[in-house]
Amino acid sequence: MLTRQMFFVVKMVWSFLITLGKLSQRQLLLKAEEYSHLLDIRASSTSLSALKLTGSSKIVLSLDLAASTCSHAVDKANVVRLSGLQKKLYCSALKAVENLLDLQEKTSIKELAVQFGCTGAITLAQEALHSYEEDYNSKACQEMDFTTLLFQGAALCAACRNLKLKMDRIKLVQKIGVKKTIFDRLVADLERHVIKVLESKKIVTKKRSRTLLDEVEKQLQESLEPNPKAQKIDETTKKVNYAEWKKRILESAAQAKNASEKS
The missing domain is CATH 1.10.472.10 (Cyclin-like)
Known part of the structure; x- marks a missing residue:
């Protein structure tokens, strides 16, 4: 675990890297120390070794994250130089530590x-x-x-x-x-x-298309098939029309007969 003495070693250097606002330098260092302790708790020695983190690089990473949390700008070039890591490795280590401490950026x-x-x-x-x-x-x-x-x-x-x-x-x-x-x-x-x-989505689309096609075929089939009710109505209509026609013929014949008898 990192000691307060190790943080004091970095304190003088860090003062050249950041301009503090309302937060005091002490508050910033306390936040960095908090992150460092959390890192020791959550990360195993094996995982830290895999990231090639030394004591000083852990301190710099913790301070960098603390500054970011407190919305203070830092000179990244100097930060990387102080860490003793190459830029690419430092960026990867920073992201890994962010993930371990649940500080990673949330973007949808x-x-x-x-x-x-x-x-x-x-x-x-x-x-x-x-x-x-x-x-x-x-x-x-x-x-x-x-x-x-x-x-x-x-x-x-x-x-x-x-x-x-x-x-x-x-x-x-x-x-x-x-x-x-x-x-x-x-x-x-x-x-x-x-x-x-x-x-x-393709399966759902096919099912919907099939259902629509089936419905069209059903409607077409029903339109072609004879309707018993319609047939019954048609036959009744035919009977009524025949009866009326027969009645008119008989009436016309009777009128013609009467006219001939009078003459």
């Missing part, structure tokens, strides 16, 4: 789609991620936060690839701050759910 699929100019993929990406989440929850016991930038971005990327919509994949990976191999693997998994969603 819709917001990402607007940023990357691919709003046409929003609905499909949301449905694919929902399908992925349901599948994961049915198999795994461990809870997973699917609102993180990683899942939101991967779902959007998977939908764009299927719909053949252009997006800056490299920029998205940099924004997420995750290794490309991890991102590509998640995108591949989500692409399977994109296909699953599209296939389910």
